[in-house]
Each structure stands twice: as structure tokens, then as C-alpha cells.
Amino acid sequence: MAYRETEKMRLRKAEIRQRIFDCAYQRVSEGGFRNAPINLVAEQAGVATGSVYRHFESKAELFAEVFRRATQIELDKVATALTGDEPALSRLEHALRQFAERALRGPVMAWSLIAEPVDPRVEEERLNYRRSYAEFFERVILEGVEAGSLPRQDAHLSATCLVGALAESLVGPLSPPQQTAAAQHMPSAQDSSWQKVLIEPIIDFCMQGVSGQRR
Amino acid sequence: MAYRETEKMRLRKAEIRQRIFDCAYQRVSEGGFRNAPINLVAEQAGVATGSVYRHFESKAELFAEVFRRATQIELDKVATALTGDEPALSRLEHALRQFAERALRGPVMAWSLIAEPVDPRVEEERLNYRRSYAEFFERVILEGVEAGSLPRQDAHLSATCLVGALAESLVGPLSPPQQTAAAQHMPSAQDSSWQKVLIEPIIDFCMQGVSGQRR
DNA sequence: ACATACAATGAATATTGATTCATTCTTTAT
DNA sequence: ATAAAGAATGAATCAATATTCATTGTATGT
Numbered sequence: 001m002a003y004r005e006t007e008k009m010r011l012r013k014a015e016i017r018q019r020i021f022d023c024a025y026q027r028v029s030e031g032g033f034r035n036a037p038i039n040l041v042a043e044q045a046g047v048a049t050g051s052v053y054r055h056f057e058s059k060a061e062l063f064a065e066v067f068r069r070a071t072q073i074e075l076d077k078v079a080t081a082l083t084g085d086e087p088a089l090s091r092l093e094h095a096l097r098q099f100a101e102r103a104l105r106g107p108v109m110a111w112s113l114i115a116e117p118v119d120p121r122v123e124e125e126r127l128n129y130r131r132s133y134a135e136f137f138e139r140v141i142l143e144g145v146e147a148g149s150l151p152r153q154d155a156h157l158s159a160t161c162l163v164g165a166l167a168e169s170l171v172g173p174l175s176p177p178q179q180t181a182a183a184q185h186m187p188s189a190q191d192s193s194w195q196k197v198l199i200e201p202i203i204d205f206c207m208q209g210v211s212g213q214r215r
Numbered sequence: 216m217a218y219r220e221t222e223k224m225r226l227r228k229a230e231i232r233q234r235i236f237d238c239a240y241q242r243v244s245e246g247g248f249r250n251a252p253i254n255l256v257a258e259q260a261g262v263a264t265g266s267v268y269r270h271f272e273s274k275a276e277l278f279a280e281v282f283r284r285a286t287q288i289e290l291d292k293v294a295t296a297l298t299g300d301e302p303a304l305s306r307l308e309h310a311l312r313q314f315a316e317r318a319l320r321g322p323v324m325a326w327s328l329i330a331e332p333v334d335p336r337v338e339e340e341r342l343n344y345r346r347s348y349a350e351f352f353e354r355v356i357l358e359g360v361e362a363g364s365l366p367r368q369d370a371h372l373s374a375t376c377l378v379g380a381l382a383e384s385l386v387g388p389l390s391p392p393q394q395t396a397a398a399q400h401m402p403s404a405q406d407s408s409w410q411k412v413l414i415e416p417i418i419d420f421c422m423q424g425v426s427g428q429r430r
Numbered sequence: 431a432c433a434t435a436c437a438a439t440g441a442a443t444a445t446t447g448a449t450t451c452a453t454t455c456t457t458t459a460t
Numbered sequence: 461a462t463a464a465a466g467a468a469t470g471a472a473t474c475a476a477t478a479t480t481c482a483t484t485g486t487a488t489g490t
Contacts, residue, residue, distance in 0.1 A: 002463055003456095003458045003459075004459080005457095006458070009457075013467090038448065047469090048470055051468055051469070053448095053449070053450080117338065120332075123332065153419065153420075154416035157417055158420050160383055161380035164379035165376035165380045167379055167383065168375055168379020168383070169372055202372055205373050205376045208425075208427045209424035215427070217432085217433055217489050218486095218489075224436090224487070257440095262438075262439085263438060263439040264439085264441095264478090265438070265481080266439070268480080274478060274479090
């Protein structure tokens with residue numbers, strides 16, 4: 001035996017794999033999955049096209065991983081927003097606001113996660129992602145119901161409705177500027193008042209949906 | 216001039232065009248857009264593949280037309296459900312129920328319209344379709360607000376949330392049975408009680424979202 | 431019957447990236 | 461230095477349909 005994988009090699013490979021992943025992630029966050037063909041990802045990572053396949057099963061698998069990573073970050077934020085000892089309803093409110101604000105702050109990635117047309121393997125991740133959100137929401141709703149601060153309801157369906165309402169109302173504003181449509185005004189992040197105008201009514205609707213209470 | 220299109224010919228062509236359209240529509244309604252490759256549509260219509268292009272600009276254009284037709288039928292139903300002289304809120308309720316019931320009754324087409332991955336040209340129609348629903352809903356909400364039976368709100372965003380909540384909560388049940396998932400139980404249409412269990416909580420959420428009133 | 435203009439045909443071509451794999455480096459151990 | 465075992469390369473291949481177009485068929489008017 002004249003060759004055996006050494007630690008140095010293992011590290012180098014891990015490094016390259018990471019570099020490929022990072023480049024894919026970056027390209028997606030800058031222009032969506034559409035913006036990340038394998039050959040460009042490879043080029044940017046400084047490896048040959050074929051080398052990508054030494055580290056990832058397929059393009060779909062690489063992208064599924066990118067999707068999962070991006071998703072996990074968002075889910076963690078929501079999960080954090082849901083902890084605390086305020087009443088269930090205000091924790092839910094924090095979480096929804098967190099979700100919407102972050103989406104508007106990183107609109108390209110948010111659009112990719114929510115609405116960009118993707119490979120079926122990645123779509124599968126998207127379903128998981130939506131289900132995960134719904135599960136988080138469902139849990140708080142149940143807490144609220146048990147605590148008596150929320151009315152009895154089908155918590156699972158309410159949670160699913162929340163995810164849908166949020167996604168649908170953000171898709172429009174997040175959609176990449178169309179060449180056909182009039183130039184989109186996406187005011188600077190400094191001026192956050194337009195965000196409020198968008199987000200608050202959505203949250204009003206959602207809060208009322210779960211609580212049955214006017215705000 | 217030894218040839219001029221005669222009435223007879225005009226009719227025959229219209230007939231063929233219609234037949235192609237109908238076959239495409241049928242295939243979509245039975246198995247989604249995925250189930251309607253041009254060559255099979257042509258075969259079923261009894262014409263050559265190439266002939267389809269004599270009647271439709273492209274596959275995307277044919278499908279956009281199919282999408283529009285299917286959509287228009289649904290929109291009409293909703294529009295009808297929204298007329299009447301009951302209060303705005305109960306008309307809205309009728310419309311939402313109508314939408315959901317019809318979707319569950321024709322789950323394949325509903326899934327295609329709501330969630331099947333499609334060509335960008337068709338996706339464009341889908342956005343129109345969703346916008347149209349939102350516009351209908353928005354109008355009733357505004358009526359309710361003006362009549363004083365609904366609280367002030369951003370009617371456009373509320374309407375968008377309604378569309379999202381409805382779509383998201385139906386996607387799951389409508390999704391084509393996965394090979395991976397446990398066999399889906401989609402009970403017979405006769406036994407409609409399971410539909411109620413699904414639909415009523417969705418409507419509760421939606422009604423509460425726009426009215427801020429417990430039901 | 432004939433010529434002309436159009437319609438229909440369907441096999442061949444185009445498209446668009448993902449994926450492969452024969453070949454060329456690199457690393458390792460003797 | 462050398463050979464064995466991998467790793468890296470990137471041009472060639474594949475795949476899956478949509479689309480084209482040279483050829484053949486059909487209706488129309490003289």
C-alpha cells in the first residue's frame with residue numbers, strides 16, 4: 001500500500017467542500033438558485049466542474065444542503081423569538097415580525113426560500129421548511145390555548161394558515177423586479193417606515209386569526 | 216389566386232384548435248401539466264406534433280391558455296358567491312367555502328393551479344390568478360368596512376393573507392400522493408365530513424382575521 | 431385537369447445544463 | 461526514485477422535450 005489518506009488530505013478535502021458550499025450559498029443569496037449553475041459555482045470555488053461531484057452527490061443535493069442551511073438560520077431566529085415568559089400571543093407576534101423583517105432585509109434569499117421555482121429535491125426541503133415553521137407556531141398556539149389566553153382551535157390548521165398568509169403577502173414585495181413591471185421602489189433599509197406599513201397589517205390579520213380579538 | 220381560405224376551412228381549423236385545447240385541458244385536469252407533453256396532446260387530438268404549433272405559439276402559450284380557462288371558471292364561482300345582499304362577511308365566507316370545496320372536489324386541477332411547478336409563462340398566469348382572487352376579496356372587505364360591519368384595515372393585505380392562508384392549508388391535502396409518505400387517505404367524496412373538519416377551521420381563521428371577532 | 435396557396439406531417443434538430451469518465455496530476459510509502 | 465492509490469480536470473456526452481422545416485397532402489379557383 002503506497003497511499004493512505006492522511007489527516008492533511010482529509011482537511012484539504014473538507015476545506016474544498018466547504019469552499020464549494022460557500023460559493024453556492026453566496027451565489028444563491030445574491031441571485032437565487034437560478035444564479036448558481038454548477039460550472040460557475042465550481043469556477044468561483046477554484047475547482048473543475050467535475051470536482052463538485054466528488055463532494056456532492058448532485059446539484060440537487062448541494063442545493064438542498066444550501067437550502068437547509070439558510071432555512072435553519074431563519075428557523076433558529078423564530079424559535080428564539082418564541083421563547084420567553086410573555087403570553088403566547090405576544091411571543092407569536094414577535095416571531096412573525098422577526099420572520100417578516102428578516103425576509104425584507106434579505107429579499108433575494110427570502111424569495112428563493114419561499115417562492116423561487118426549484119428542483120423537486122429542493123422543493124422537498126421547502127415543504128419541510130414550511131412544515132417546521134408551522135410546527136413552531138402550532139406549539140405556541142397550543143400553549144396559549146392551554147393557558148386559556150387563546151380560544152380553542154385547530155392549532156395545526158391555524159399555524160398552517162399563518163405560514164400561508166405570511167408567505168403570500170411577502171411574495172409580492174420580495175419578487176425580483178420584473179423587466180415588464182414598472183421599476184420597483186424598494187426604498188432603502190434606513191427608511192424602515194414602508195416596512196412597517198407592510199408588516200403591521202399582516203401581523204394584525206394573523207393575530208386576529210388566532211385570537212379572534214380585535215387589536 | 217387559386218386558393219383563398221373559405222368559411223368551411225376556417226371552421227375546420229377552429230375545430231382542430233379547440234380539440235387540441237380540450238385534450239390539453241383534459242390531460243392537465245387528470246394529471247397536471249406534467250402529464251401533458253405536446254406529443255401526447257397532439258396524439259390524443261389526432262394531429263401531428265408539429266400541427267399544434269400552427270394553432271398555438273408555443274407549449275407555454277397553450278398551457279397559459281389552459282390555465283386561464285380553468286382559473287376563470289373558479290373565479291366566476293367565487294364572484295357569484297360574493298354577490299347577494301347578506302352582509303359582506305357572510306358573502307366572503309360563502310366564497311372561501313366555495314373555493315375550498317371545489318378544490319377538494321377537483322384536487323388534481325386545483326393542485327396544478329395552486330402549486331404545481333410550471334413554466335415561467337404559466338407562473339405569470341398564476342400570479343394573475345392569485346391577484347384576481349385577492350382583488351375580489353379586497354372588494355368585499357372594503358364593502359364591509361364602509362358598511363361598518365368590518366373594522367378598518369388594509370383591505371389589500373388582508374385579502375392577500377386570505378389567499379395565502381387558503382392556498383397553504385390546501386396544498387398539503389391536495390398534493391399528489393407521495394411514494395415516500397404513508398398511503399394518503401383521501402376518503403370518498405360521499406363522506407364529506409372529513410372535508411368539513413379541514414375546511415371549517417380554515418374559514419374560522421380567515422373570518423377572524425378580517426373581522427377580529429370570535430366565531 | 432391544373433396550378434397555386436396553404437395545411438399537415440413527423441423525423442430531425444435545438445436547447446440547456448447536469449453529469450460522466452478517460453486522462454493527467456498529486457500524494458503517500460517504500 | 462518509483463509505484464500504487466487517489467484526486468482533479470474539463471471536454472464530451474447525455475437527457476428530455478420543445479420546436480423546426482423539408483416534404484407531402486389538400487382545398488380552391490380557373
